[in-house]
Amino acid sequence: MNIAFFTDSFLPYTSGVVRSIETFSAELRALGHKVYIFAPDYPNCPKMENVFRFKSLPNLIYKNFNLAIPISPKLESDLHQLNIDIIHVHSPFLLGRLGAKAAKKCGIPLVYTYHTLYDQYVHYVPFAQNFSRWLVRKVSKDFCNSCDLVVTPTSIIENLLRQYGVTTKIVTIPTGIDLESYKQGDGTWLRSNYSIPKQDRILLFVGRLGAEKNLEFLINAFKNINKQLPDTTLVLVGGGPQEIHYKNLCKSLDIEKKVVFTGTLNKKQVINAYLGADLFVFASVTETQGLVLGEAKAAGLPIVAVEAFGTKEMVTSGIDGYLTPLSQEVFVDKVMAILNEPELYHKFSRNAKINVQKISSNNSAKRLISCYKTIIEDERKAEVV
Secondary structure, three states: OEEEEEOOOOOOOOOHHHHHHHHHHHHHHHOOOEEEEEEEOOOOOOOOOOEEEEOEEOOOOOOOOOEEOOOOOOHHHHHHHOOOOEEEEOOOOHHHHHHHHHHHHHOOOEEEEOOEOHHHHHHHOOOOHHHHHHHHHHHHHHHHHOOOEEEEOOHHHHHHHHHHOOOOOEEEOOOOEOHHHHHHOOOOHHHHHOOOOOOOEEEEEEOOOOHHHOHHHHHHHHHHHHHHOOOEEEEEEEOOOOHHHHHHHHHHOOOHHHEEEEEOOOHHHHHHHHHHOOEEEEOOOOEOOOHHHHHHHHOOOOEEEEOOOOHHHHOOEOOOEEEEOOOHHHHHHHHHHHHHOHHHHHHHHHHHHHHHHHHEHHHHHHHHHHHHHHHHHHHHHHHHO
């Protein structure tokens, strides 16, 4: 099968969406299919096989995230030449819309993965946030209803889209975790690379350093945790528009020596960070899945996360970690309980490795191919009728 991914987010930019595209494309190729990726270009971006780049402009809000110029006079002929069977878009904007238009013109089935709760990002709009929230939801609904199939990473997001008014067929397929890559990692890398004391237990966060990740909550919670357990270090993996703000917050709380900002890491380094940590902590309330939660479980990390949207399906509270309300006191108490009770810690760690098997990347890719085949078959039957 020949598959075209259209995405506004791709390497060298890193995010959950990018990791999802990387993971699915690798597994689909391993299953014998061809995947072509249509993505924004970046300065000095190395050429990648089967990746088509669009000229792009710098983003004034996200400095490392370029905005593609969705113009390509040759696109339709390229798609025909590649004999594309499915167009799968990963955004309702820019290249996602270009992919949708191309699908309609070429008569190719269209799939869309709803990766992001865009209405939870309106804090970046300096005015009319209520209107912006309504508009984003309407755009999401209309775009979903123009597709042949919508993929959501969790059933909770499927239910949310139904509330928006989406009537298109929806399937839930989580972004799978490449479990094999965790067998090759280095659990000593994080501690040695950032000179973290041997006696310290490492609390890890992986994600973009943006307001939607609720990191002020997490940093303030760590202040209380570190006060009770001085031999702890918080590691924040990722970059983002709020990085300087969070560094200043750590200074104001007098914990800057106990908080490590790694900046953006490559895939291998991120896996090493998971393998070198002791506990995964997460306070975001905007996740459609929370891919990083699955990645943490693959490394055997117990998790403490604020209960919201996709996190509910990634953490089984009391089994492989704890889900908490948006309460500093409860969050801190659950972290302390895991760190202070070795038997509980090891139970959660064991269960995390067991439970993550349900969302292996190979299984998720096979389910996606099955959906592709069903759509193509349905299209052929409709043509016959």
